[in-house]
Amino acid sequence: MQPAPAASKRLLDHGQWRLLGCLLALIALAWFELWRMSQAMVAPGGMLDMAMAGMPMPWSLTDAALMLAMWLLMMLAMMLPSALPMLLLYQQLLKRRLPTGQHLLAMSLFIAAYLLVWGGFSLLATLLQWWLDHLSLLSPELRSTSIWLAAALLFGAGLYQWLPLKQACLRHCQGPVLFLAGHWRPGVSGGWSMGLRHGLYCLGCCWALMGLLFVVGAMNLLWVALIAAYVLLEKLLASGPWLARGAGLLLMGWALHLLLPAWI
Structure with a gap:
């Protein structure tokens, strides 16, 4: 057997390195903007100061837009890193099957569709935050003020970790090769449909864990x-x-620990 060409021994090719660099820059920007928002909340005269002073804080359209932006940035920062193996492998396959312009478009559509799924979740999370805030169940730090609500979120997330749906979605998210082999769609439009499907699997895998943020x-x-x-x-x-x-057991144990004082 002849030795493989040096290029084939590289961990990533030039196109994948460029894609990885762009995605890492996007993730870093999302984390930076989250940090800026958190600093603005605790700054003098910020939302935390107003809440601690007892000032009423009904949601305006601007507030809703800011909270939605926060959730969008948070989902991008949290979920895009775990999608990197899938995106790098998909980009490699596209280079072999489509011309340069088309494979870039298909790649962009895959990423956009994936983020659209988490954008929809961000909208639901914003509505849930508004509802909990309306019921006075959230602190200024967006933490549950109700032990019962916190325990329900913890126990629900822990129980979900054991359900077959969670395990099935995790298998699809864990295996980029198996996902692409089982759900491949040709052409540029395939990037959009596959991105939506992969986003839904990731949502099914991780949505309950996001409730822990409350x-x-x-x-x-x-x-x-x-x-x-x-x-x-x-x-x-x-x-x-x-x-x-294992994490599910810990979360359910945490929930029971929170409720223990109420039962004694």
Whole structure:
């Protein structure tokens, strides 16, 4: 057998490195903007100061737009890193099957469709935040003020980690090769349909974990980063299904721990 060409031994080709660089820059920008928003909230005269002073804070259209932007940035920062293996593999396959202009368009449509799914989730999260805020169940840090609500979110997320739907969606998110083999759609339009499908699998895998943000504080960037890191590990590690079940037990235990004082 002849040795493989040096180019084939590279971990990533030039196109993949460019794509990876662009995506990492987008992720970094999302984290930076989240940090700026968190700093604006705690700045003198910011939302936290107003809330602590007891000032009424009905949602205006601007407030709703800002909260939606926050959730959009958060989902981009948390979920796009775990999609990188899929995007890099898809880009490699597109280069072999489509001309340059078409494969760039298909790649862009895949990413746009994936982010559209999480954009829809961001809208639902914003509506849920508004509803909880209307019921006075959220603190200024966007953390649940109700032990019962926090316990329900924790127990629900923990239980979901054990359900067959979670495990099925995780399998599709864990295996880019299997996903592309089973759901391949040709041409430029295939990028859009496959991006939507992959986004829905990722949503099915991780939506319940996002409810934890109302337990720990949606603008607590340390917890946001920890949840994002967990999602990444769950999808990258071969033991991801067992990691999910173990995390589920911990979350249900956390919920019971919160409720224990109310039962004694």
